[in-house]
Amino acid sequence: MAINVAIFSILFSSLTHAFFGTEEVFAVHVYKCGDKVELLDYKENYDVNPDLNYNLGGKSVDEKMELLFVRMESFEPLRAKMFRNWHEALKSKTRRLKFMNLGRPDDNFSFVNWNGCEIKVLAKATDPSKQGKTVFINQDLWASLDAKAQSGAYFNILINIEHIVYKLQETTMNSRFLNAVLASDQVDSLIKNKSKLYDVLEYDLVGAYGLGFKFNVFAGANGIKYSLGFDNDGNLMHGRYETPMRNLNWTKLDLTPKFINAPELDLRYYEGSFNIKEDNNFEMSAQLSKQEINCLGNYNLSNVSFITIEAILNEKQKEIVKVHGRFKIGNEAFETIENINGVFTPTTPLQDNYHEFAKKVPYCDE
Amino acid sequence: MKIFLIVISVVLTLQVIARESAGVGNGGGTVICPNKTVLLDYYEGQVNSDYTYKKLSNLTSEQLNTLFFKRVALYDEVLANFLRSLKDLYQKKKVELDSATFKIPDDFKNIFYERNCKLAVNIVQKRPTLGFEKIFFINKDLYQNLDVVTKKGLMFHELLYMVAINLEAENSRQVRQALAYLMSDQFEDSNREALHKNFYVKVTAGGFFSRFESYLPVICPRIERYGHKCSNF
Secondary structure (H helix, E strand, C coil): CHHHHHHHHHHHHHHHHHHHCCCCCEEEEEEEECCEEEEHHHHHHHCCCCCCCECCCCCCHHHHHHHHHHHHHHHCHHHHHHHHHHHHHHHHHEEEECCCCCCCCCCCCCCEEECCEEEEEEEEECCCCCCCCCEEEEHHHHCCCCHHHHHHHHHHHHHHHHHHHHCCCCCCHHHHHHHHHHCECCHHHHHHCHHHHHHHHCCCCCCHHHHCCCCCCCCCCCCCEEEEEECCCCCEEEEEEECCCCCCCCCCCCCCCCECCECCCCEEEEEEEEECCCCCEEEEEEEECCCCCCEECCEECCCCCEEEEEEEEECCEEEEEEEEEEEEECCEEEEEEEEECCEEEECCECCHHHHHHCEECCECCC | CHHHHHHHHHHHHHHHHHHCCCCECCCEEEEECCCCEEEHHHHHHHHHHCCCCCCHHHCCHHHHHHHHHHHHHHHCHHHHHHHHHHHHHHHHCEEEECCEEECCCHHHCCCCCCCCCEEEEEEEEECCCCCCCCCEEEEHHHHCCCCHHHHHHHHHHHHHHHHHHCCCCCCCHHHHHHHHHHCCHHHHHCCHHHHHHHHHHHHCCCCCCCCHHHHHHHHHHHHHCCCCCHHHC
16 A cells, blocks of 8 residues: 555656646546546547548558557658657656546536536647646556557647647647547548638648648747648648757757758758749849858858758759858958859849958958 | 728628627527417517517418518618528528537526526527538427427527627617517507617617618628628528
């Protein structure tokens, strides 16, 4: 008995420690109807909408998770990548608890009370960037779920890490709806109604894939600023983007754009806007990394802090057309370096009154 | 006038955004007594306003429809046509749920009824998120035992409430009063002024515009979110 109490105390202490570290805790719920236990996300949506039916396929939890990721990829590739990485990382951050109650259900639930059913807390999760365990599962309930409900519960956690922890939404009602639709025969309606859904979920539109930006892991965390617009077919058309000024501890983001004609140019921070029209041109303001050699063609921009880049999108790669700044090259000062026939060449002279602000640009082989 | 309409639209839109997170409307209710089940709207009409409903009890389903739309049209033909188009939406987007009860909404809390009676929610309407979902959810166990007057009354309540909620009504209290008046025997003695005060103002959340046509630029984009186009009517 004493050992049980001690174990309980340790577990309870680790739970409260994890949860008091942040306000943003969310729960995954199930309906317990007699001996049958079902994921709340699925029951509350499928049972009231005859036109919404589970059709995921796959037998094991892993197979079903893979199918959910694939569906998310067709809907939102970057977010799918983010969820895959989270799912992998959370395996070592999950604690399964036996003989423990995870508390009373506290969320915005359906208007329907199903006769003979009771809502129970299946799991609780918090900010995954916290140290230690951040997902706690009631293993007694978990063991009574089938692969359909278990995979749905895992996906609920991934969706709500973004929805509740990072986007600070108050309830999981809308994210549960997304979870249910994703596993249903109405999954296509997500793509057709992307903007409507994003409106409801207050999702960031992290669809800048076409510009060659790459999320390595854990994108969508605090600090990333996107505002993108899509046409009626869901194609990215215009927007604003900004690299994060501060990354989360466990977050490694690589948003640095790589230019095909300036592979050695290293940007530390950039922001800008783009408007993909016929010419696919875009512009960005950038702060350059302070490193010994930071080359644009044959020009070493290591001494230059800020530049503006005019670039063109070319088959998912970016090519610099022109760079604006204050460059002192030899005895002359320039405000532009242009790509002329594949060679970066200083062109427009800098106005006299800005000469004193121009930074020395040595050649890269000097 | 255009600018004025835009200002009104913006104000109304902001209010809706602030309030619509859950998107679930107040339910259509009944008072269930040992001998009889009565539409909450009519029950309140009897208790609070001494209305009577003798005429309704002799009408068929179709005659009840005709009476409802005819009486609305007496005040505003456009509103009557708008409600007729919502009736089609109701028929398409309703679903009966087995083994379920619905939560009692907040605006049912201050309702008086006899000690041996109880209050029940029979129909709930919910704004769809993506458009394919059902909108009107019916408690099948309760609904199948209702008489035609109550069934039709529930539908009329839902149609009027859809108008009211999309014109900023905070709950269904005013709609219940409006329907109680519209379908009462006392309606026969009304003039246009009474109809405006007791029905139109309550359904349009204050009756800011005296003609329903003026509300169309505001309400039509909202109704489109239910998958229903104003051009349909």
